[in-house]
Amino acid sequence: MTEFTEVADLKEVPPGERKRVEVNGELITLFNIDGELFAIYDRCPHKKTAPLVRGTLNGLGIKCPNHGYRFDLKTGKCDRGTEWDTQTYQVKIDNGKILVGPNKT
Numbered sequence: 382m383t384e385f386t387e388v389a390d391l392k393e394v395p396p397g398e399r400k401r402v403e404v405n406g407e408l409i410t411l412f413n414i415d416g417e418l419f420a421i422y423d424r425c426p427h428k429k430t431a432p433l434v435r436g437t438l439n440g441l442g443i444k445c446p447n448h449g450y451r452f453d454l455k456t457g458k459c460d461r462g463t464e465w466d467t468q469t470y471q472v473k474i475d476n477g478k479i480l481v482g483p484n485k486t
Contacts, residue, residue, distance in 0.1 A: 385482040401434040404481055410434040412454055419454035420470035420481050
C-alpha cells in the first residue's frame with residue numbers, strides 16, 4: 382500500500398473498540414485506545430490463521446487468541462522474537478473518516 386485509503390467512519394471505532402477492514406486484499410484491524418488509533422495486520426504471523434481482531438488487549442499490545450503471542454500496536458514487535466514481528470500501518474483522520482496508509486514496519 383503506497384497511499385492512504387479510507388476504511389471507516391471514526392464513529393465506527395469509538396475508544397475501546399476495534400474493527401477489521403480490508404485494504405487491497407489485506408486484512409487490517411483498527412484499534413482505538415483512549416482516542417488514539419492503531420492499525421495492524423490482522424493475522425498472527427506464527428500460523429497465519431489466528432485473527433488478531435479476536436485477541437486480548439494488553440496495554441498497547443494485542444495477544445494472539447490462539448497461542449498468546451503479544452504484538453505491540455505501535456511497532457508490530459512480537460514478545461517472542463523478531464522473526465514473528467508483524468506489520469503496522471499509518472493511520473490518520475480526515476473529516477471524521479479513518480484512513481490507513483503505508484506500512485510503518
